[in-house]
Amino acid sequence: MTKDSHLSSKDVLESSLLHRSLTAAPAIVTKTSGPYLYLSNGEKILDGCGGAAVISVGHSNPEVVKAVSDQLSQVSYIHTSDYTTSVSEKLANKLLEKYQDKLSKVYFVNSGSEANEAAVKLATQYFFEQGKTSKSHFISRNQSYHGNCLAGLSLSGFPARRVPYEQIISDIFHKVDPAYEYRYKHKAETTEEYVKRLADQLEQEILQIGPENVAGFFAETVVGATTGCVTAPKGYFKAIQKVCQKYDVLLILDEIMCGSGRTGTFFAWEQEGIVPDITTAGKALGSGYSPLAAVFITPKIIDVLKKGSSAFVNGHTYQCFSLSSAAGLAVQTIIERDGLLTNVLEMGTYLEIKLKEKLSQFDIVGDIRGRGLFWGVEFVKDKRTLEPLDPSLKSGPKIQSLILKRGVAVYPGFGTKDGYSGDHILIAPSFDVTKDQIDIIVDTIAQGITDYIDI
C-alpha cells in the first residue's frame, strides 16, 4: 500500500480491516488539530461532536500529546496485581479531590462497556458479600445505551444493537420506560405526576421481580446516543433514588457520554441533587488520547468489600493503564487550569440560543434539548402530533451526512421515539469551543436540514 493520501475508498473497502460496514468505506483522516479533522481528499471538517461526544480538549492537543509520549518513555506498561504508577494515583486523587465526602474509590478501565460490566459485577459482589446472593437482577430503561459487551448490551434498550444477540441476553435484565417528557408525558399530566408515574412503575417492577432479587437500577443521567441528549424531568432522579433506597437496590448512573464535564459539572448528577451508589464515566474523561473509562464508587460499597473479601473480583490486563492515566491527567489538568467547565456552561447557553434561533423555524425540527455542550435536535414529520419521519428514510443519518458534506461533523441517531422510529442529531463540541465555531456549526446544520428538505 502507498501513503495514506493515496488510499482510495476502494483500497479501504478491500483492505484486511473489518470496518463497521462491509459496503461503505469510512473517510481517511490524515491529520487532526484543535477542532478540525483533515481528510485525505483535502476536506477540512469542523468537529461539532467529537465522534460520539469524546473530545473535551480538542484534537492532537500538544500538551496531552507530550504527557502521553513522556509517560511511554517513563513507564510503558505494568501489571496492576503487583505495581502501580504515580500517574494513575494522581489521576484518581485529582478526580476524587472535590468529592471526598461522597466518593471513596475510582477504578480505571479502557471503555465504557468495560466500566458498565464492572459496575454490574461490583453491584452483584456488594450483595454477595452480605450473603444476599439472590440480589442479581438489574433494571434499566428502554431507549438507553450502556455499551456493547454483554452486560452493557443486556442493560441497553437499543433494539438495533441487540436484535442479533437476543438469544444470549439473560432474562435477569429488565426494562422500564425512559424519562422522556417530550414524547411520553401525557398532555393532561404535570411534570410532577409524570415523575410519580415513572417512579411508581420502577417500584412495581422491583416488586414484581421481588426486591430480594434486584441488585441495581441503571440509567444515563442525561440520555446520550439513543434519544439524543434527553434530560430527566425535574425531580425524577430524587424520586427514583427514593424507590431504590426503599428496596435496597443500588442506583447506578451511566455518565459515559453525559459526564466528565460535558454538561457543565464534572458529574451530571450534581445538577440532580443526588449521589448515585456507582457512577460510570468514559469518553470526554480522556478526550480520545488513550482509551480511558472509570467506575466511581461510594463509601457504602467499599465498606462492604472491606468487611468482606477486601478485593473486587474483576481484573483486566490493561486496567488502570498508565498511558491512559497520563492522558486523563493531562486532559483534566487542562480543563481545570483553563476553566473549561465555565466555557461549557457559557458556550452551552450560547449553543442553545443559536440552535433555537436558527432551527425552530423548520417544520421537521420537533424538539431541541440538552444541557451544557450536549444538545440533541429531534426531527418529526408533524410538529403537532410528534409523528416521526418514515423510519425507512433514515433521516437522522441522512441529515448528518448532508451536514458533513458541508464540512461540519454532528452525531446521527435513529430509533429516537421507541427504538425503531424517530431521528435526531447530537451536537457535542470540545469544551474549548468558541462562539465563532458554534455559529459555523449551527449555520451549517441549518443548511444541511434545508438540503434534506430540498431533496
Ligand SMILES: *Cc1c(COP(=O)(O)O)cnc(C)c1O
Ligand atoms: C459510549 C457509551 C457506552 C459504551 O462505551 P464504549 O467506550 O463505547 O464501550 C456506554 N454508555 C453510554 C451512555 C455511552 O454513551
